[in-house]
Amino acid sequence: MKGILETCLYAEKLEAAEEFYGRVLGLVPFAKEEGRHLFFRFGEGVFLIFNPNATAVTGGDVPTHGAHGPGHVAFRIEDDEVDSWRKHLSDLGVEIELELNWPSGGRSLYFRDPAGNSLELATAEVWGIQTKNIPGLS
Amino acid sequence: MKGILETCLYAEKLEAAEEFYGRVLGLVPFAKEEGRHLFFRFGEGVFLIFNPNATAVTGGDVPTHGAHGPGHVAFRIEDDEVDSWRKHLSDLGVEIELELNWPSGGRSLYFRDPAGNSLELATAEVWGIQTKNIPGLS
Numbered sequence: 001m002k003g004i005l006e007t008c009l010y011a012e013k014l015e016a017a018e019e020f021y022g023r024v025l026g027l028v029p030f031a032k033e034e035g036r037h038l039f040f041r042f043g044e045g046v047f048l049i050f051n052p053n054a055t056a057v058t059g060g061d062v063p064t065h066g067a068h069g070p071g072h073v074a075f076r077i078e079d080d081e082v083d084s085w086r087k088h089l090s091d092l093g094v095e096i097e098l099e100l101n102w103p104s105g106g107r108s109l110y111f112r113d114p115a116g117n118s119l120e121l122a123t124a125e126v127w128g129i130q131t132k133n134i135p136g137l138s
Numbered sequence: 139m140k141g142i143l144e145t146c147l148y149a150e151k152l153e154a155a156e157e158f159y160g161r162v163l164g165l166v167p168f169a170k171e172e173g174r175h176l177f178f179r180f181g182e183g184v185f186l187i188f189n190p191n192a193t194a195v196t197g198g199d200v201p202t203h204g205a206h207g208p209g210h211v212a213f214r215i216e217d218d219e220v221d222s223w224r225k226h227l228s229d230l231g232v233e234i235e236l237e238l239n240w241p242s243g244g245r246s247l248y249f250r251d252p253a254g255n256s257l258e259l260a261t262a263e264v265w266g267i268q269t270k271n272i273p274g275l276s
Contacts, residue, residue: 003181006212043141074144
């Protein structure tokens with residue numbers, strides 16, 4: 001196995017999700033199906049938002065799945081981007097639920113998407129990952 | 139943002155999850171907290187399994203989260219590994235719920251973890267990603 005190819009969150013209101021992820025995080029879906037999913041490319045993988053009420057129904061082309069309640073995803077940012085992200089979120093009126101300077105290194109900004117998922121912008125140092133640049137990621 | 143840093147699934151029975159992910163996928167946690175989480179390193183990020191009954195409780199160090207019901211994660215494999223993974227899963231008695239040869243390219247093997255999460259081993263071609271090797275991922 002060479003890494004994570006698909007990372008998923010769930011949101012029943014996909015239009016609100018699309019608006020939020022676009023406006024706040026600059027993510028534009030490369031594919032979407034009304035009422036079912038939004039797909040975003042992300043580095044060497046994809047970030048998928050599904051409506052659990054659609055994907056939990058038997059009969060689709062792939063095995064059913066679909067969770068309810070707040071999930072969690074962290075997006076990687078660089079240390080010198082933390083201040084600009086904090087300002088960006090603040091300017092957009094997105095409440096920063098928590099900002100952490102981890103004792104062991106690294107920084108995190110936590111906020112919520114409209115579905116209540118816990119989103120995090122975090123530096124790789126949070127996990128002891130020091131690599132500054134990863135080829136192929138942008 | 140430079141990619142996904144944290145990908146999460148939820149499982150109430152973490153001991154069963156640890157046994158399964160170790161035996162079937164060869165993943166060994168680099169950190170764990172009984173009753174709360176298992177953390178795995180994965181390429182340039184981490185794969186986290188949380189007990190939603192623990193992480194959904196207010197009062198921790200980080201914002202609450204915790205979903206119920208089957209989530210989904212896909213792990214990236216190479217095309218020449220599909221046969222050996224199918225055999226490996228079969229040898230271990232892990233039911234392959236579905237195998238897909240996508241019309242647009244790429245192959246997927248779907249199965250379940252003990253918590254019912256939908257796991258997928260998929261080639262990057264599923265998403266039109268052709269890169270064979272990513273520096274830094276192993």
